[in-house]
Amino acid sequence: MQDFLSNTVALSRLQFAVTAIFHMLWPVLTTGMGIYLVIIEGLWLKTRNLDYYHHARFWARLYVLNFGIGVATGLPMAFQFGLNWAPFSESVGDFFGTVLGFEGTMAFMLEASFLGIMLFGWDRVPPLIHYLATILVAIGANLSTFWILSANSWLQTPAGGIFVDGKFVVQDYFAAIANPFMVNSFLHMFFATLETSMFVIGGISAWCILTGRQPQFFARSLQVILVVVMAVAPLQIFIGHLSAEQVSVHQPAKLAAMEALWETVPAKTPAAWSVVALPNDKAEKNDWELSIPGALSYILELKPQLDKPIQGLKDWAPVDRPRMVGLIYYSFRIMVAIGLFFAALMAVTVLQWLRGKLKPEIISQQKWLLRAWVFAAPLGYLAVETGWIVRCVGRQPWIVYGEMRTAESASNLPPGEILFSLTGLSVMYIVFLIATLYFGSRIIRNGPDLTLPAPRGSEASLWGTVTKHETNRRPAEIAEVKE
Structure with a gap:
């Protein structure tokens, strides 16, 4: 313990991990919920059903709470790159800093600029302008995901330039942005945020139905998100599989850690898949293991025998392979198990829907199903966090894979200063978490305001609404709406 508290690199890594884990809890919901708001407002514009309008107003309150936190x-997180990881920033800043700058100027500013219109513009702008603002907010949130995943994917598979005297020189920005991991990584995270958000909305809706809080209102939100989940849950499993295949090609040491595989499996032989095991890093073996013979061959290549060998961890020197194999191994399995559980819950719910069991007047009778949705609500967060643990811890000992080691990238700071900032950040994040849970629960318990009238004039035309600023509108349109 004393060695850890005096290890600058370990403390800086822990501080960044704490920051990232806590921060991740909120953008995960805003990026996916932004798409839900686009869908629900689109249904309002198409059907003029006031229920959809109330949904848009209610869920937007949770959106803005998550956005602010x-x-x-x-x-x-941004400050840590300059403070705790100055050598890293100096080495790769020409690309990495530029991409993070794109995230701030293109994505965050786009989302923030139109958020006010989305929240307060219902009676101040025409319906389609308001809908455009909602779309741009959702685009901004997900564009942020794109740039962050592009930057992180570059750390996994650096491309588009060369390292000269320890500094990355960009030769092709597009090749660096579109590095080998980028597409699948972005899609995997995009569907992860969308799936997590849908199950959070579904879990909240299920809890409100179970407790008798406006069951008809929340039965509708459950049905809307179920349509989305029907497409997202299978796609997420497929994209996850493609991502694992990429890991096997570009980061075989990470794959070995994900499977707690110590010995190389030769080509033309079946590879067993480990279901549960107890990895022992010091002994370089699993103390015990339960595996399915030949299953890993089918998972990776859809064949009973491998065309290519799978390298074991012993193929790399201890300093060149991931540590904390048990953490990587079980994080990967938790993520996969949650994805499969989501798909199964989706399938069972669709079956009940087809049987007519999800009608608003009788949905409260499906207590076991509703409880399963409530149970599923926080699992998406766990899947995202464990996925990032696999992604980043499995990359070690490299901060830029194969090019720059993490130990070379940390600033030489006094351990006491890092401990002080780590403690302060931890306390601050706990306060933020408590505040979010408190205000979020208040929003949920108070429920939607079903007496809220539709925006003035919205029933007359998609292209405009009459407000107190009628002088800014065309006379013919004003007269048409007033009639």
């Missing part, structure tokens, strides 16, 4: 928790 997400901004506050994300700021310390």
